[in-house]
C-alpha cells in the first residue's frame with residue numbers, strides 16, 4: 451500500500467514515523483500487540499479505565515497514534531458505525547476480524563446503550579489469531595464488557611458454522627466484516643447459506659477501497675435481495691481515504 455505521508459501527518463500521528471506500508475516490514479503481528487497490553491497496564495490512570503469502554507478505546511487509539519500503528523478501525527470510522535447501531539438497535543452483532551477488540555469494545559458499548567439494562571445483547575467477535583484473542587479478551591474485561599462480547603478463536607467461516615451448529619447463533623442483526631478482503635464474499639456467503647441474514651439485517655464491510663474487496667463488492671452490488679451503497683470514510687491514524695460498503699437485506 452502506498453500512502454502520501456506528509457510532515458504534517460507525521461506531526462499529527464507520530465506512530466507513522468516507524469510505520470511501513472510497503473510490505474517490507476510487518477505493520478501488525480510483530481509483537482506490538484503485546485506491547486499495547488503492557489503499555490495500557492503501565493498507565494498511571496489504569497483504574498479510571500476499568501469499566502469504561504470509551505477510555506479503553508481512547509487508550510488503544512492513543513497507542514496507535516503516539517506509539518505504534520494498529521490496524522483497528524479507528525475513531526472516525528467507528529463513529530459512522532456507532533450511528534448505524536443507534537438507528538438499527540441490534541441485539542445480535544457479529545464481527546469478522548477482531549484484532550485488539552477496539553471495534554468490539556466500541557460497538558458493544560454502543561449496542562448496550564441502545565437497550566434497557568436487562569435486555570440481552572450479544573457481540574460475537576471472530577478472530578483466528580489466538581494471541582490476538584487472548585489480548586482482546588483482557589481488554590474487553592478491562593472495559594467491563596465480558597458479559598456482552600464473546601471472543602471466538604478460529605477462522606471466521608469455521609466459527610460461524612460451529613456457532614450455528616451449536617445453536618448459539620440463529621440470526622445476525624448487524625454483521626461487521628473487517629478481516630481479509632479476499633474472504634469477505636466467501637464468509638458472507640457462509641452467513642447466507644446458514645440463513646443468518648434475515649430481511650432487515652445490516653452488513654457493514656470496512657476497507658472496501660483500501661486494501662479493497664472487489665469480489666465482495668461485485669457480489670453484493672449484483673445481488674437482487676440486497677440494497678447497498680459505498681460510504682466514504684477516513685482511517686485513523688493517517689487520515690487515509692477509504693470506503694465502507696453498507697448493505698441492507700431487503
Ligand SMILES: C[S@@+](CC[C@H](N)C(=O)[O-])C[C@H]1O[C@@H](n2cnc3c(N)ncnc32)[C@H](O)[C@@H]1O
Nearest residue numbers: 522523547548549552553577578605606628629
Ligand atoms: C483489520 S483487523 C480487525 C480490526 C478490528 N475489527 C478493530 O477494528 O479493532 C483484521 C483482523 O482479522 C483477522 N483475520 C484475518 N483473516 C481472518 C479469518 N479468516 N478469520 C478470522 N480472523 C481473521 C486478523 O488476524 C486481524 O486481527
